[in-house]
Amino acid sequence: MSDIPGGPMASRPLHFIWLLDCSASMGVNGKMSSLNFAVREAIPEMRKAADDNPAASLLVRAITFSSTASWHVPTPTPVHGFDWADAHAGGVTALGQALHLAAEEMRMPPMPERALRPVLALVSDGVPTDDWRAGLRALDGTPWGKRAVRIAVAIGDDADKDMLRTFLANPELEPLEARNPRQLVAAIRWASTAAVSAASTPSAGGDGLLTKQLPYMPTQVTPAAGQQPGADVDDVW
Numbered sequence: 001m002s003d004i005p006g007g008p009m010a011s012r013p014l015h016f017i018w019l020l021d022c023s024a025s026m027g028v029n030g031k032m033s034s035l036n037f038a039v040r041e042a043i044p045e046m047r048k049a050a051d052d053n054p055a056a057s058l059l060v061r062a063i064t065f066s067s068t069a070s071w072h073v074p075t076p077t078p079v080h081g082f083d084w085a086d087a088h089a090g091g092v093t094a095l096g097q098a099l100h101l102a103a104e105e106m107r108m109p110p111m112p113e114r115a116l117r118p119v120l121a122l123v124s125d126g127v128p129t130d131d132w133r134a135g136l137r138a139l140d141g142t143p144w145g146k147r148a149v150r151i152a153v154a155i156g157d158d159a160d161k162d163m164l165r166t167f168l169a170n171p172e173l174e175p176l177e178a179r180n181p182r183q184l185v186a187a188i189r190w191a192s193t194a195a196v197s198a199a200s201t202p203s204a205g206g207d208g209l210l211t212k213q214l215p216y217m218p219t220q221v222t223p224a225a226g227q228q229p230g231a232d233v234d235d236v237w
Helices: 023-051 096-104 132-142 160-166 181-199
Strands: 012-021 056-063 070-080 118-122 149-155 176-178
Touching: 012 023, 012 070, 012 096, 012 181, 023 056, 023 149, 023 181, 056 096, 056 181, 070 096, 096 132, 118 160, 118 181, 132 160, 149 160, 149 181, 160 176, 176 181
Parallel strands: 012 056, 012 118, 118 149, 149 176
Antiparallel strands: 056 070
């Protein structure tokens, strides 16, 4: 595609990476099944957000972390071809390893120079059990890691909200809080689509990088009517 004046605009890659806590505590009270359901339910909305932003080519993948961290979806996948295979809970909370994995992908290469700001979406229900600060330093030390649009979702009252705020690296933002399955579905859907819209909105500057931040994220999200989460809607975490 041509980006000459008067011609069609060439789309730029927008990398979206889920960082999902799959520790043993996520297996309690249906949290893991609800998270799987929530990510799956967010995909159609992410596709719509991508369609609404034709200058961006949305590519999705996922890291899961428990006793170790690994790529659950390793290949940057166009959102219209992205499907979700259920993740499973077990082990502890190696967030630091997950951040190191993400950091490796925020270098140039493999990230292209002309990409839009990537999105890093962290979801957790507990306290990291490894050196997550070292992982965050590695992420912040990469060209794209420090520019990424970051969103965070805290599942239940035991989530380490101070850690999530540090990850967000923006005093104007707060983690979304989900205390039941319906709130989790709503939070994942809102956060993913808002992040795609923020990252794919062209800035007024000429450097080709996006500068728009996510709007203030409410700590409570009201689910849409008719949502059917992947666990008992009466569960409270």
